[in-house]
Amino acid sequence: SMAVLYCFINVQILGRLYNLEGSTLGGQVIAKLLRQSSLINPPLTFFAGYGDQTDQMWNEFIRFAEINCTVDHQDGAVQSALELFEAIKAHNQSAP
Numbered sequence: 001s002m003a004v005l006y007c008f009i010n011v012q013i014l015g016r017l018y019n020l021e022g023s024t025l026g027g028q029v030i031a032k033l034l035r036q037s038s039l040i041n042p043p044l045t046f047f048a049g050y051g052d053q054t055d056q057m058w059n060e061f062i063r064f065a066e067i068n069c070t071v072d073h074q075d076g077a078v079q080s081a082l083e084l085f086e087a088i089k090a091h092n093q094s095a096p
Contacts, residue, residue, distance in 0.1 A: 015080025024049030
């Protein structure tokens with residue numbers, strides 16, 4: 001049915017959004033390490049995420065995910081996130 005298809009698509013999108021939103025947290029860690037490095041003017045902007053709002057935005061995403069992804073669909077969202085992680089890994093391994 002259309003309702004099942006719609007739910008499947010949303011679960012797939014939610015899993016991929018998890019990767020994207022989660023990367024803002026990782027960016028904060030990378031930015032901190034770059035600030036502590038000996039580099040002069042390290043490229044911090046790319047890793048800034050939402051800046052001071054990163055933690056708040058992550059928490060808002062988690063609330064959104066909890067509302068929009070029922071327990072019955074969590075496995076699908078996790079699978080979608082893992083598929084994206086694997087695709088990124090494969091791309092990085094094939095890069096020259």
